[in-house]
Amino acid sequence: MPTSTKPSIVFAHGLWADGSCFAKVMSLLRADGFEVLSAQNSLDTLEGDVAAVHRALGRVSSPAVLVGHSYGGTVITAAGADDRVAGLVYLAALAPDEDETSQTLQDKFPTTDVFAHIEVADGRIWLRPSGIECFAGDLPSQEQQIVWATQGVPDTDLFNQRVAGTAWGSKPSWYVVARDDRTVHPELERFCARRMQATTYELDSSHVPMLSHPDEVADVIRSAARAISSSPAAVG
Template identity: 85%
Template structure:
């Protein structure tokens, strides 16, 4: 892969794994980007941030971090790493230093998806009845694959904190999912405005990388182009 381009490192959210970016990754690879999607355990925020930092150690150029949903909390902390040149948030949480994922959600609550969850053995499961709230603009068969392959988070992960608020110092982009029934679109707009992000809105459910992969790839390309010169300087030791 060309070192003149930044690398792209993905972080997924709840009820997902790294393959949730499977439609976007080939588009970026075709452009010559080095791409890696971290596999977060969803056991703890600290562990998920560490997983993204490990992924940063496996790519060869300074990276644009991309986080979806709770993955936005992950990249907010992991993005403080010097190997990160920019941040892209997809329908994502972006807590400040004194906030958690949960306290941020509480400011702009949504009841839709949370009426369809079940806590069992300390993990939060999405019931089959909730997939329409999560991925309602995907074809029915694709929705069922998303549900069947869900990553199941620890029940306490939303109340945890890890130091680092990368959006305060790194350039940021934000994709707002206007039809989201999992993370309130008003919360998304609040986060985007607070961080001063370059913002794009899509008529999307909570999973724009699956329902609008080309548009999401375009935002990531724009972010990579914007940080490319600074990323190349870091890679060269400048």
């Protein structure tokens, strides 16, 4: 059961994923007594996904730590402006500034690996089976196939959308760089981490460190939670 001395943890997933991508980390944190919840982003609009995180914040105790993976970093950057949020954890994530979109940020350090394995159909961007190696190449083959089969499929315009709010400009942040990432360029991840002055960790990981390195990722979230718990001024 959660305790009043621990912040709650709210997760936001990215493209080609759903909330279950955090299951391994959530299990570890729940065993430690953390209250955890994952928003289920529709990947239809950025505004709708930010609203989904706000709804999740309404179902947990405050203060909260937001954890965003990949495009989920864009989501928590906007949603994190909420007064209920005390800190942000980015996992191989985008973190646009006020005048940027997910796409213009990604254009600073483009990677072609995964985007050579996509297909646009029915107004959505699908990851082909051949792309799972670029996305989650350090997972066992069977687990890779489950990740592919449960992919959340984004709207084609999603990366061009903006929502006001740059929470990392005013709230403490932590960042996990995935050194072997072939979906978001590791140099883009380092750029984002430096710009937000995040406490930064690097893992020898594919784009999904929460699946391939759950213990290490859980440790980063625990560190963020401890820092917030010992610094009331960080809340708000």
